[in-house]
Amino acid sequence: MALDPVRDARGAPRYRCICDDCGREDTVAARHGRDGSDGHGQAVSKIQRLGWSYIGKRLRCGTCEAKRKVEKMAAKTEQKTPAETAPREPTRVQKREIMEILSEVYDHDRQCYCGGETDDTVAKVLNVMPGWVAGIRDEFFGPGGSNDDMAALGDEIRKFMQDTQARLTAAKLEVESLEAVISRVSSMSKTLDQIKDAVGPRNLVRVK
Ligand SMILES: [Zn+2]
Structure with a gap:
């Protein structure tokens, strides 16, 4: 970690922060202790507010921290799909x-x-x-x-049978009703013949 106590041009205490990944530098105002290390904590919290990170004694600028997060997430995603x-x-x-x-x-x-x-x-x-x-x-x-597949297939077959049965019943009813119509028409036709016989062609002519 590079976090060094320095002084600016006017002699004010500052800490120089150097990114451990890319070497970028920034400085923050923080007091120095007598042994030159007291201000570390203050400097760290100030540089963190600027988007830097301080994890495992490693100082990273905002750009490198963002990159680290993306890489970490990518690694996690890879772990989730071990099959690949x-x-x-x-x-x-x-x-x-x-x-x-x-x-x-x-x-x-x-x-x-x-x-x-x-x-x-x-x-x-x-x-x-x-x-x-x-x-x-x-x-x-x-x-x-x-x-479950078998059960689904069974259900399908059962439903098909029911549908077919229903159609067969409907068809039977249709046949029955057509038979009824045929028998009614044929009896009407007989009645018509009887009327024709009773009236006869000559009588019809006479009515005219
Ligand atoms: Zn960096």
Whole structure:
């Protein structure tokens, strides 16, 4: 840390602050103690007010402090997505962990995941790549898909059956009502024939 007691042209006590990262200088007014170190605390708080930072005995100007923060955040973000920086192959331990968790959440008999588990949920728990889980699951357990998926498919099939049944009923009713219409028309047609026979063409002419 470079924080040196100095005096300005008129002899007033000041501290010269030098950025440990880039060497930029600034001075702040702060009294000097007899041993020349008393004013440190005051100088630090004054330079901090100017945007500098003093962390771990390292003095940084505003620019370097901003840069440090950005870099720190970038590093944190990288940590949050280990999948991207992780090696492309799981380690033995990871493989074993994947096997263990799969044996708990995979339904051997029904050949699907229990509940809402998926490759992704398993990967998230172990903080590994979903592709690794899928590979081991395919090789040692069975196909993906979960009970929830099956349940959703079951619901879909049930709904389709209900809809089809409803349409069939509607169609039957339609047929019945058409049959009723046909029988009414055919009986009307018979009645018409009877009327024609009763009146006869000659009688019709005579009415004219
Ligand atoms: Zn700097």
